[in-house]
Amino acid sequence: MKTVVELKNVTKTIRGKKIIDDLSFEVVEGEVFGFLGPNGAGKTTTIRMIVGLIGITSGEITICGKNVVKDYENAIKHVGAIVENPELYKFLTGYQNLEQVARLIKGVTKEKIDEIVELVGLKDRIHDKVKTYSLGMRQRLGIAQSLLHDPKILILDEPTNGLDPAGIREIRDYLRSLAREKGLAIIVSSHLLAEMEMMCDRIAIIQKGKLINVQNVRDEDETDKKTYFCHVNNRKKAKEILVENGFQATVHAEGIELNLEKEEAPAVIKILVENHILIYEMKVITKSLEDRFLEITKNEVAVNA
Template sequence: METVIEINNLTKVYKNGRGITDINIEIYRGDIFGFLGPNGAGKTTAMKIMTGLIKPDSGDVKILGYSVLEDFEKAIEKVGCIIETAESYPYLTAFENLKQFSRFYDNVDNKRIEEVLELTGILKYKDEKPRKFSLGMKQRLGIAAAILSKPEVIILDEPLNGLDVEGMIDMRNIIKNLAKKEKTTFFISSHLIHDVELTCNRIGVLYNGRLLNVDTTKNILNNYASLENYFISEVERNGRI
């Protein structure tokens, strides 16, 4: 299996004592890796380090063999991401937003823009401005932007926030299809246990800034009635550190 993301001894602790401590994970080509943990567990901190938004106290992240600390441009070149919230230009249309983003890439034309708008279910709203969009619609536009350049790695922080049931199913199918057909590697954070269970093939449990365990979804569900049972078991077994 080809390792696409390597997280080595990653630590970032804030003045209030929160953050992450000594995180180690390997993620392989085509994985849909779920970073599962409650709000405040440190998921977003790890993802901000992965995408160069903050620097760790120690440790490193390599994406496609390149360190985000030492060779950031090469590490992030084939990465699409949404961290915390999906941002857009409120006074440009959905199409114009993606047109603006396309300027950063060599391989994105109008046909590709329409393709991702259709894929995320908002093609019919392409001439509307996102300041009028619901939270779920803004999230769909953010996903469209994240997959615009056909990246090899996609990092999504709480991607299902604000989506209705139909939207969640659509996003789940998009993620699974890209992983299966394009071998796109996903790193997804969520506190929504049910959605992680239905979406991800490997899961890491993060609690109080520490990684408790990493396992395949298949193996977890062979041994526990549900991912929720597994999560509770892991937290209790580790003494709510």
């Protein structure tokens, strides 16, 4: 896949203090890339550097191969962004807001505006005044403004802040469809773990300005070993049988735990059944993003202590 945004060893120092420390990652087309970290971790500062709102102390940021510092105009033309909240004229209609933005962009036609309105699902309310819109509708209108010039990357800073559960789901589903259907690269920053897990393909975890880890949330390699829990009637006997057959098993709760590749699971079931062990349940034990985030950040704190 084509790389749309790349950060190489980016550092930002303000009044002698490192706010961002040697940050490197890349975002490819068609993915929703999550930027996750506690408040004050440096998420908004990084986004402001990507879109050129503040300078870079050292390192390099490129957008579609164009350097943000050396070739800002050609780099930023590929970007659509909402940093914090969308700026809207509440006394105008949604359509009039889009027309105001379109005046600043060469070649945006009425047909293009209509296409974007359809895309963001505001067709039925686009001629109502923005002051009558819900927060979710305002976010979608802000995204529509960001899409008028056909950007390659959409950057959203805390896009679900202040939304109710229905609005959060609405924005999440919409962003995923944008990435899937238009091949748009999307960067979303947040501190909401559960929401990021449902929305993103990959997630970069940042803490105190440093990149701690990049996690795949979807499309994990199916050949990787995973931890399985097997609920059986005789844990001790089941473990002995499996160890005899070359598997590593641990007695746990109401059953046993095993570290297996996907194709090994049927063999384990077959061995246990042939040895008259009753199997009530067998499942993969998956760690939530919250578990992984806390594990990673705690480990990082321990290392730096």
